[in-house]
Amino acid sequence: MSDKIDIKESDALLKTTRSVRLRLDFEKAVPDEVLKDCITVALQAPSQTNTQQWHFVVVTDRGLRERLGDIYRDTFDKYWAESAEKSDGSIENYSGGDQRMIDSALYLRDNFHKAPAHVLFCATGNLPEMPLFEQASAYGSIMPAAWSFMLAARSRGLGTCWTSVHLKESQKVADVLNLPDNLTQAVLMPVAYYSGSGFREASRLPLDDVLHWNGW
Template identity: 45%
Template sequence: MTPEELLTTTRTVRKRLDLTRPVPLDLVKRALTVALQAPSGSNRQTWEWVVVTDATQRARVGAVYAKACEAYLSSSGAAGRLFADDPSRSVVQQRVHDSVAYLAERMGEVPVLVIPCLRTGRAELPAGNQAGLWGSVLPAAWSFMLAARSYGLGTAWTTLHLTYEDEVADILGLPDDVHQAALIPTAYYTGESFKPAPRQPLDEVLHVDRWA
């Protein structure tokens, strides 16, 4: 793939994750090695990566995720309830809603769960510039997802489990000063039809020099 093809076809994969095909740990490590080339604030490189492959551990994390997702799916902000006044977009949102529910029921069966984390040196996150804080791990997490795509793996960016972050921290034995940024289910995917997704025209969201 060209860089443009990679960047425009790296989709959120939920229903098409292959739950039966093992993913070699070396392949995950290869993608993470690419991810470590991403920038971080002041080059601190305070990221940490938890890769969960043990079936029991995956099932436990998956159960927490399912609990969090149940509350999300019944909320007013759930994907299927957005843009209800736009028939064409509502159809897409309902498909997203259904795929979120599908993954929630099977999260614990995904062969690899990758959890990017930040080690901050304190149990409580500092007040103030949260963008600067998370900007030191999120680019690397996205680089992991792009690398995984280039190696034939599908991923999904999820954060719903953070409602119960402490429970997942207990399952994984995380120190108090390690904070989770996301949960990225990772597996081989089925099918080959990934393509650019419908998006708003650039001119509708672009502001040059001033908002208006």
């Protein structure tokens, strides 16, 4: 491979890999090989002392996706209710009033099961029982792998959305998928080809608000 990476292309990939919900194409099948290719890319992510203590659970079976979709909807509603409580009863206040994001999240809540594939990213070990250093090391290994998967998926025309509300009922997910005890779930992603073309850069906090140089 050439050492010359096209900065414009790679920056565009990094800056436009969005959470895709409304544009997931539920009708188009995602070949198993494409999912495996994306996970092969994810395996190149950094991990603590290269221990690679991670597992990737791909769910394409319709019945299992429906059960995960039920858990997603229930836990989303729980999160929604808790968030509203924290923000004077209004979810709009809590989420910064981003109505587009809210509509999109509600759409995924209703349609999660329809994505032709779900990928569950897990770390080996029971992380909540570990000291902070070990927790950070394990999460710091699985999270970059999940992000690499999203980037690899996006380059192949696939949309993904990082989700975590299911973790409120992670044991239910473990039961559905028959997961072993010494595994910690981190991210659950619906995966589907996206409709339309192109994604835009998102609005973010200005660099000056978050950048600290040589101290705070």
